[in-house]
Amino acid sequence: MTIRTALVTLLAIALFAWFLSRANLSSVAAEIAHARMDLIVWSIGIAVVMPVLRAVRWRYLLDPVGPTRFGPVLRATIIGFAALALLPARAGDVIRPYLVARTERLNAASVFATIVMERALDIIVVLTLLASFVWLFGGRAILPPAVLAPIQASATLAGGIVIVLMAVMWTLATHPERIERLVASSDRVLPRRVAHSLARLARTFSEGFAVAREPRDLAVAFVLSFPLWVSIAFQAWLVTTAFGIAIPVAASFLIQAMLVIGVAVPTPGAVGSFHEAYRIAVTTFFHAPNNAAVSAALVLHAVSFLTSIVPGVIVMAYDGMSVAGLGRLAGVAREGRPASPDEVRGEETAGASADEVPVLRPSGR
16 A cells, blocks of 8 residues: 555545534434435436546547547446545546546557546536526525635635636647647656657647537537536436425535535545535535434535446456456556556456556447
């Protein structure tokens, strides 16, 4: 276990212990036993469509980088989000582009850049939905004045950061050759070979933002982000309602924004951070009883993460991958080298050949 893994594991344990510290566990168990199972089942059903929406949207972002097939993109999406749920440090965000780059014969740095673009779209849509709750769906009348101002200020700040990020990505997309020359000029302080290698990498990464030059693809990806995040928010509303916590449907946009902050903490499976973010949201903003909030957080986390893990494990088994090999694959992806079959299965290997077969099966052409 690395020091980083040990630290994030300790952080997860500490956050989860804090989350449970003020709850009556017997009451929590009773709350879960009496929750409305029909609503929880519906929330599980919604999770089925999310990987499909993500894969469809991602293909539009990938389109300027190169042609892709839906099957490999969907499988990489499912495996990547399982890795996000199982591993720390957002390993799935590295594994997912790595798998697509291998199967579709695309440049890995360019594909990874599309993940950055995807995250920018996610933040924009989450903030847009939050603003719609505050300004269009009565949030100003529901939320206490003491918390309304901080929400508006933080949303405005985050929105400004996203605008700057989008401007940077547009600059990278439209001037990759200038970025290459700029980085290559570092040969004044770095060895020439290193500087030129970094320059080539910077150019291919910049080319991954090519969708910024394609208004149609970018617009479609942006529009597709709304049904995706509305589905995620509605899933949270169903579980919240299942525990008798009465909130308007649009209020789930605020809960969703809090959960996005929670899952940004790099604990394995967002354990502790997800739970506490949800509990704070429903108790602070909607005055939910603490035991009900704790119970709903536990169930929502289970629904959100098990519906990512189970399909991921099934797809990995079909493609000859193992859960044990998933962490090793993340390390291989960060190193930018091909993975050997033994590494994918989770077995020890002395080294990997540069011409190993792709990780995923090339079916679905």
